[in-house]
Amino acid sequence: MTQDASDRSKRVLAALIREYIASGEPVASTLLVTAAGLGVSSATVRSILARLEEEGYVQQPHTSAGRIPTDRGYRFYVDLLLESRRPRDRAATAVEARLRRQSPDRLLDSLLPQVSHVLSQASRSVGFAIRPAHEAAVFDRVEFVPLGATRVLVVIVASGGHVIQKVIQTGEPIQADELRQAANYLNVEFAGIPLYRAREAVLERMTEERLLYDALRARAMRLASSTFADLPDDRTMYVEGMPALLDDASGLTVQTLQALLEMIEEKQKLLQLLNEYIDGPGLSVVIGAEHLDPSLRPFSLVLSTYDDGHGIGTVGVIGPTRMRYSRAIAAVEGAAQAVSKMLRDPN
Numbered sequence: 001m002t003q004d005a006s007d008r009s010k011r012v013l014a015a016l017i018r019e020y021i022a023s024g025e026p027v028a029s030t031l032l033v034t035a036a037g038l039g040v041s042s043a044t045v046r047s048i049l050a051r052l053e054e055e056g057y058v059q060q061p062h063t064s065a066g067r068i069p070t071d072r073g074y075r076f077y078v079d080l081l082l083e084s085r086r087p088r089d090r091a092a093t094a095v096e097a098r099l100r101r102q103s104p105d106r107l108l109d110s111l112l113p114q115v116s117h118v119l120s121q122a123s124r125s126v127g128f129a130i131r132p133a134h135e136a137a138v139f140d141r142v143e144f145v146p147l148g149a150t151r152v153l154v155v156i157v158a159s160g161g162h163v164i165q166k167v168i169q170t171g172e173p174i175q176a177d178e179l180r181q182a183a184n185y186l187n188v189e190f191a192g193i194p195l196y197r198a199r200e201a202v203l204e205r206m207t208e209e210r211l212l213y214d215a216l217r218a219r220a221m222r223l224a225s226s227t228f229a230d231l232p233d234d235r236t237m238y239v240e241g242m243p244a245l246l247d248d249a250s251g252l253t254v255q256t257l258q259a260l261l262e263m264i265e266e267k268q269k270l271l272q273l274l275n276e277y278i279d280g281p282g283l284s285v286v287i288g289a290e291h292l293d294p295s296l297r298p299f300s301l302v303l304s305t306y307d308d309g310h311g312i313g314t315v316g317v318i319g320p321t322r323m324r325y326s327r328a329i330a331a332v333e334g335a336a337q338a339v340s341k342m343l344r345d346p347n
Contacts, residue, residue: 008038010080012048013057017069017077021322026066071288071321074300078285078325085329092337099338111342113238115315115335120241122331123302125319126264129339130271131236132311139198141187142227144179152179154227158195168226174219182220190224199228200272237267245319252298252320259295260318269293274303274314281305281312283333288321302328304336308343315339 015035019027027035029045038045049067052058057073060066069077095118102114112129119127138159145153150173156164174182190198202224242264245257263270273293277284286301300323303316315335317328 008040009048009052010076011038012045013052013069013073014077014080016049016058016067017073020068021324024322026061026068028066031066071290074287074321074325075290078287078329081326081329082283082285092334092341095331095334096338096341099342111339112236112313113240115339116238116240119315119317119331119335120244123317123319123323123328124241124244125317125323125328126239126241126245126260127317128237128239128315129335130238130274130314132308132313137195139190139193139195141191142183142224144183144223146174146176146179149173152223154223156195156227166227168223170223170226174223178216178219179223181216182223185216185220186224186227195228196271196275198224200275202228237271239264239267241317256298260299263293263295274301274316277301277303278305278312278314281307283329283336285325285329300325302332304332306336306339306343308340313339 012032015032015037016027019031019035029042029049032045032049033040033042049058052073053060053067056070057076058067059070061068098118099111099114112131115129116127119129121127140157140159142157143155145155147153147167150170152168152170152174154166154168156166158164190201193201202221205221242257242261245252245260263273273291273296276292277286283302283304286303288297288300291297291299291301298320299318300321301316301318302323302325303314305312305314307313316332317323319328
């Protein structure tokens with residue numbers, strides 16, 4: 001919202017979004033006259049809506065129809081909710097009481113499936129829960145063994161003596177000494193971090209221009225890219241509630257839902273995307289066009305981190321952009337607080 005936007009415009013926009021979330025139908029100016037509680041005429045509301053449309057907060061699907069919010073409008077609304085929200089202690093207490101009844105042993109493997117179930121029911125969307133990253137295999141070292149001019153055996157040793165072997169094609173002849181130098185470089189750079197994070201770090205560094213001026217690092221990163229490609233992401237993710245999105249009220253097409261279903265089934269791609277959204281502890285909300293992956297742009301994502309005392313895990317919901325954000329935010333924050341408390345203080 002621009003700095004000189006009036007409080008009246010904000011109230012009209014918030015009222016429009018609430019009405020649209022509730023009904024799924026374009027909202028007429030006559031309805032907003034009473035819904036916004038401003039005591040102004042329909043003509044004034046129409047003028048406000050025209051300005052909001054020019055600024056990209058609402059759109060008119062048909063000439064004679066009312067307005068619906070854009071992703072920018074939803075972002076304004078969510079930021080408003082986040083600014084005005086109160087502590088979620090009551091929500092956390094309610095979720096905790098339910099989880100303690102359903103998962104009396106307090107073990108992560110029985111607790112997290114219940115969390116995804118509770119979140120799905122509370123938000124009427126897809127609920128998910130992810131184990132902390134410390135549970136994943138941690139990179140120890142890599143060795144490159146030449147098998148021919150351009151074929152290399154890669155041996156990855158991870159935490160607990162776990163060994164992964166794969167053969168890669170280098171696309172260019174590489175001498176044994178060069179392979180040793182590349183392995184030494186990678187072992188220094190990535191030792192002690194989870195394999196999934198090592199894979200992401202390699203992709204990030206492949207885009208750094210400075211590698212173009214350092215032959216050893218560039219070669220090491222190309223080898224690392226082939227090495228970490230297609231490795232399974234062994235973080236466990238519990239997902240529930242896909243049928244909730246099949247409801248006609250969600251407004252999502254079968255093709256759109258199929259794209260999400262495929263991502264959930266792959267999990268690895270979804271895990272990687274979710275990791276990109278987590279800047280630090282606490283709540284994050286990603287809306288529509290803000291998604292990095294175009295196939296997720298019909299959806300909004302509300303997620304929060306929890307801490308089991310050793311590492312950070314994630315809980316959240318995925319639903320249509322027309323989701324009940326207030327309910328979803330309360331449920332996700334409550335679940336994150338409850339899980340942290342139960343895992344750190346099981347009594």
